[in-house]
Amino acid sequence: MKIHDIPGFPNPLRVRIALAEKGLSDQVQFVKVDLPAAENREAAFLAKNPTGTVPVLELDDGLFIGECTAITEYIDNLDGQPTLTGRTAREKAVIHMMQSRAESELIDPIGDYFHHATPGLSPALQAHKSPDWAGREDFGRRRRVKAEAGMRYFDGVLRDQPYVAGDQFSMADITVLEGLVFAGFAQIPVPAECTALTAWRARVEQRPSVQNPA
Ligand SMILES: N[C@@H](CCC(=O)N[C@@H](CS)C(=O)NCC(=O)O)C(=O)O
Structure with missing residues (x-):
């Protein structure tokens, strides 16, 4: 593949x-x-x-x-032994719920902020991002506020459980982690009070897969 x-x-x-x-x-x-x-x-x-x-x-x-x-x-x-997306109906439902929230509340609004309220990646790519839309910077800023609220939401989740979808590392952890990486690119700091989110990040960043991705 x-x-x-x-x-x-x-x-x-x-x-x-x-x-x-x-x-x-x-x-x-x-x-x-x-x-x-x-x-x-x-x-x-x-x-x-x-x-x-x-x-x-x-x-x-x-x-x-x-x-x-x-x-x-x-x-x-592929191997019939899923470890990231859930095995039981219950696990799958919770992981997909949190994965969807990691996208809608964190990584997607950060991407919108990056592309609409900052110079973004390059003029060539930005030309495809609604250049004539007068409200785009305001939209971008509102998406940043949403992303910051998303960080606070995941901080609350991680005060009660070790991983984003419960007791096991899952694809939802990967998405929240990369949301925070994207926030770094976009220069959106994690709020200082989000200590559980920051501690969780330090822990998952030690995983071999994060240290050495494909
Ligand atoms: N929802 C998509 C998001 C993918 C995405 O936004 N990728 C970025 C790179 S980090 C991209 O291709 N951006 C190019 C663009 O927006 O034109 C997914 O889950 O794959």
Whole structure:
């Protein structure tokens, strides 16, 4: 299988950490997509993923799968022994609930802030981000406020349990972690009072998969 992405970026890292967790790092061929040059907005890439985002998984039969959650589900279930996405109906439901919150309350609003209220990645890519929309900076700032509220929400969660979805590390932890990494790029600090979130981050950053992603 192939993964179309760019190394070191937060959403690609979500899948690269999952691959390392599953011991599948050497099963994948990576194809670099030049985001600063807006290659992801060209027709050839949009044919693979109409949303124009990376990562994209390409299976050997030619099927393209976008979205980190879907890609993680695929790689986690390849060996029939999922460790990141839940085994029972209950585990799956809770992990997907927290994964969805990690996206809607944290990593997605941070991305919106980055692209709408800062210079973003490059002029070439920014040209695709609603340049004529007068309210874009205000939108970006509101998304930052939402992301900061998301940090406080996850801090509260982690005061009561060791991992984002309960007692076990899961894909929701990977998403919150990369949300915080993205916040660093976007220069959104974690509020000082979020001590449980900061302590959890220090702990999960010690995992071999985070230290050495695919
Ligand atoms: N919901 C998507 C988000 C992917 C995403 O936003 N990726 C960023 C890189 S970190 C991207 O491709 N940005 C390019 C753009 O927005 O044009 C997923 O889960 O895969």
